[in-house]
Amino acid sequence: MYARYIKHPQDVLLATTALIVLSPLLVSIALLVRIKLGPSILFRQARPGKDGKIFYLYKFRTMTNARDANGELLPDEQRLTRFGKTLRSLSLDELPSLMNIVKGDLAIVGPRPLLVDYLPFYNEVQRRRHEVRPGLTGLAQVNGRNRLSWNERFELDVTYVDHVSWRNDWHIIWLTVGKVLRRDGITSSTAATMEPFTGERVLEPSPTKSTRKKKAASFQ
Structure with missing residues (x-):
């Protein structure tokens, strides 16, 4: 009942309210991005949504367009500015994604939408993350975020898919607030955000539903 009839209208209402209330902050950040x-101002990138349908995710830019002598973009670590790091650490770069929620591309809570390039690399279990709308935050984001391994992230994503509920969503939302305030898990140990997924990391063995249920106990 919640997943089918309540979750999406609730998300649209909350995202619309947030866009209105936070509009002065959004305008201020947009001006700073333009100046710095x-x-x-916005970073727009194709991402797979529910059932793998492609949509365009919106964020505030946090990187420069600096290129090398061959015209290729420099690595993320070199293009990510101090200002951009601040936006990311406070998750302020994510605010334009509220528009994706209003459009129906995103949910507030769900597996985070990853790159389209990763689609060919998913195994059967990992692909289940696309059974629901992707989220602005999710179970993986409140359990380590970018410091998780790909195995851990995918397992938590599938755990969420199997346990969508009003209680779990609001628990994740409140945990997200705490994570943002503590600036926890913004980077991995070896990259500015998260190492690329190449399909080499697989769930071995693929977690059974009972195993995922145990992992979900902390937010049921």
């Missing part, structure tokens, strides 16, 4: 990083 130049044109193109």
